Amino acid sequence: MNLVPDDEWDAFLAALKEPLPVTFRVTGFRTHTFAIMHLIRERYFQPFESSTTIDKPKELNFSYRYPGSLSWQLNLSRNQLRSSPELQKLKEFLYEQTEHGNISRQEAVSMIPPLVLDIQPHHKILDMCAAPGSKTAQIIECLHRDESNPIPSGFVIANDVDNKRCYTLVHQVKRLESPCFAIMNHDASNLPNLKTNDRNILFDRILCDVPCSGDGTLRKNPDLWKKWNPGHASSLQSIQLRIATRGIQLLAPGGLMVYSTCSMNPIENEAFVSQLLQKFQGQISLMNINDKLPGLRTIPGLKSWCIIGKNQEIYNSFGEVPKNMQSLVRPNMFPPSNDILEQLHLERW
Missing domain, CATH: 3.30.70 (Alpha-Beta Plaits)
Incomplete structure (x- = not known):
């Protein structure tokens, strides 16, 4: 898929095999x-x-x-x-x-999404897929950054669909002894409207850390070397889109939502972001966050990518996909036309 330059491939593989x-x-x-x-x-x-x-x-x-x-x-x-x-x-x-x-x-990479949320003590914050809770705890710490204000006016709503994982989430965040959070156990793609004073709450900051294929966690989860296949990413994209869509609907005007995965697959990243930007055309835009992480080595978002089928076949356009694969490999997984690409600014990563 050309995600890694040829001159970095050997170093990339060697890094994946090192202990985390x-x-x-x-x-x-x-x-x-x-x-x-x-x-x-x-x-x-x-x-x-x-x-x-x-x-x-x-x-x-x-x-x-x-x-x-x-x-x-x-x-x-x-x-x-x-x-x-x-x-x-x-x-x-x-x-x-x-x-x-x-x-x-x-993990170091887990610390990044809350950092770029740029949280202030007055913000209303939603963590849509929060368990096991390390990012949620980090968000709560950011709310309490001002030592002169021990009880900030902002708060965190932490949600997870898995009931058992919610107990882990409770254990993680209660140690911080903050009064500024609540936990929900709900399907993130169908979160209800929350009200205060008969008005729906819209959130200043939303973390949308969605379920993903997890191919970026090979160092932590060595079993993935045997279990991974390209179809995992394709099957998860629809739920990722539903969750992020609900997040945008709950975002206040001028607010910021961070979408993150632990996958390197462009189907779950660039292709997904492309769909979301087109779905909410003119209402949301992709921000450049390089200035927020000056010490982190990054590459620009991709503007071209291919799709790999179940048997390792490569598709560069939807026209190459056989009919029996078209339920799995869909048109919106491929890069949009060049004129649309220029408007989306997918390089802003």
Whole structure:
């Protein structure tokens, strides 16, 4: 599908086969987080300083929204954390502080969608597919960023369709002891209107982190190497579109919705965004977020892509798709015409 340049392909495959590093954020009010971070540096990062075999902790500096060295990556797998008494102490400390809500164990890529929401303390926020809740917790922290205002006027509604996952969501966010959130258990594509003072609530910020094929999680979920097939993305696009459509309907004028997946497949990304922009033509536009993530390496959104069938056959246009495949591979999965592409600005990623 030409998603990765030829000169990066070998490095890309090698990266997918490496263990996923441990990443975490220090959470809470600023004075508290700085005290926790000082303790981590002085007591638990010391073994890294003298070691010649273990990489030093790496600060995640892809955003100006995490000042003060509060998000970190340890280039260690979970097994390596158990490999020495010093590292075992760090592992136990991270687990203990996670239970207390002082630390959030969260993948680096998972931290990005809440960051670009640009949350302010007065915002009404909807997280449409929230479980297990790491992004929701991050959103709540952003609401409480102003230490002089312990109870902001904004709030978060966190929804998930899976009842059991909602319990995980409750456990994740209740540690923050915030009064500014509520949890719903509902089909995100059919969310009801919520009212206050007999008026429907429209949200200033919406996170639309939809169910997806998950082919971007190969490092965390090695079973995907055996289970993945191109049809997964095709079968999920309709539910993704229904969820995002409902999100747009609940978005306040001038509001911001972030659509995110953990897939690299353009059917779930560029093709999807193209459909959504055309469906709400003139009412929504795609924003460029590169300036919000100055330390993150990115590539522009694609303007051309192909579709891969069940048996690895490649289709460059809908005219090439045989009739028995047309229920799975649909016309709107292909890039639109050049004149429409110019209006959509799919490069803005």
